[in-house]
Amino acid sequence: DVKVTQSSRYLVKRTGEKVFLECVQDMDHENMFWYRQDPGLGLRLIYFSYDVKMKEKGDIPEGYSVSREKKERFSLILESASTNQTSMYLCAAQLVGRGRDYGYTFGSGTRLTVV
Amino acid sequence: SQQGEEDPQALSIQEGENATMNCSYKTSINNLQWYRQNSGRGLVHLILIRSNEREKHSGRLRVTLDTSKKSSSLLITASRAADTASYFCATDASLSGAGSYQLTFGKGTKLSVIP
Numbered sequence: 001d002v003k004v005t006q007s008s009r010y011l012v013k014r015t016g017e018k019v020f021l022e023c024v025q026d027m028d029h030e031n032m033f034w035y036r037q038d039p040g041l042g043l044r045l046i047y048f049s050y051d052v053k054m055k056e057k058g059d060i061p062e063g064y065s066v067s068r069e070k071k072e073r074f075s076l077i078l079e080s081a082s083t084n085q086t087s088m089y090l091c092a093a094q095l096v097g098r099g100r101d102y103g104y105t106f107g108s109g110t111r112l113t114v115v
Numbered sequence: 116s117q118q119g120e121e122d123p124q125a126l127s128i129q130e131g132e133n134a135t136m137n138c139s140y141k142t143s144i145n146n147l148q149w150y151r152q153n154s155g156r157g158l159v160h161l162i163l164i165r166s167n168e169r170e171k172h173s174g175r176l177r178v179t180l181d182t183s184k185k186s187s188s189l190l191i192t193a194s195r196a197a198d199t200a201s202y203f204c205a206t207d208a209s210l211s212g213a214g215s216y217q218l219t220f221g222k223g224t225k226l227s228v229i230p
Contacts (some may be wrong), residue, residue, distance in 0.1 A: 004157075031215055042222035043158075043203070058217070090157055096215055103148050103160035105219060109195050111155070 003027065004093050013114050018094045019078040020045035021110050024092030031094040032074035033104065034058075034066065036087040043090065049074055088112075119147075119204040119221030125162075127227040134191040136224040138204030139184075145216065149179055149189050152201045152223070161189075173196045196230045 002049050023032065031049040035058075045058030047066040052054040063085060066076045078085055088111050092104040122137045138147070146165045150158040164171045164187070165178045171178045177190040191198055203217040 006157075019194075035218070035220075040222065043220040045217060046217075048217060077185045088155075092158075094215075101146075101163065101165075103150075103163050105160065106150075106157035109155070 001005040004105050004107040005109045006089075006091050008110050009108065011110055013078075013081050013111045013112065015082060015114055017081045017114075019081045019112070019114075020076075021089055021091075021112070022027075022105055023075040023076070025072055025093040025105070026096065027105065028071065029053075029105070030071070030096045032068065033092040033094070034064075034074070034076045035090045035092065036060070037085050037109075039089055046076065055085045065088055066071060083114050086112060086114045118205050119132075119219065120187055120226040121202070121204055121221045122223060124129045124222070124228070125225045127229065128194055130196055130228055131230050132195060134198070134226055134228070135192050135202075136189045136202050136226070138177075138189070138221055140187075140204075140206050140208075141185065142206075142208050145209070147178075148205045148207070148218065149176075149178060149187075150203045150205060150220075154200070154202065158195050158203065191226075194228045196228050199226060199228045201225045 004025045034046040035043045036045045042046050049068045064075045091107040094104050095102045119138045119140045148163045149161045152158045153211040162173050175192045179201045203223045205220045207216040209216040
């Protein structure tokens with residue numbers, strides 16, 4: 001079965017720290033995405049990547065960057081963590097198929113608390 | 116930007132009853148997808164319906180799509196306690212190339228099935 005693995009389920013970091021959230025997929029999927037999920041706001045797209053070393057901004061990229069050096073790994077970086085980045089972070093992967101018939105496969109999420 | 120809006124925000128039913136959730140969206144779409152999220156976990160893809168389809172079934176799930184009204188519904192028949200979760204609709208409205216797209220998610224319907 002296909003799998004997207006996020007390295008941490010829970011993470012607590014201090015304000016100002018540089019934070020790395022890791023996501024690895026074992027499915028050889030081309031596309032990967034980072035979302036954050038907040039109560040009352042739903043899921044919002046932060047960044048996505050359609051290929052190695054490629055990245056595109058989503059709806060809320062401010063305060064974040066990403067890295068995709070290998071196809072299977074997509075990292076989300078909080079350059080200087082702030083309390084308003086406390087959230088649930090969800091990574092997803094998508095297979096590029098004919099006719100756009102494929103949904104996303106999500107990881108289990110990382111609940112990040114910035115204190 | 117939020118594309119899909121689910122209705123109702125919360126739904127509580129008895130086991131064995133049917134559950135219906137609705138989703139409305141704003142712009143033309145390529146496809147619409149439904150996802151399920153158990154508390155504190157990642158999202159799981161349930162079903163995808165293309166813009167040229169009107170109805171689709173998968174097990175106890177039935178999805179309809181009315182592109183003229185820009186709306187979709189998810190019906191879960193003979194609900195079980197294990198169906199308790201949040202359900203999200205997501206739309207693919209992107210103009211990007213063949214198989215790659217970004218999904219925009221609604222805020223979800225929280226379903227509680229009482230044993």
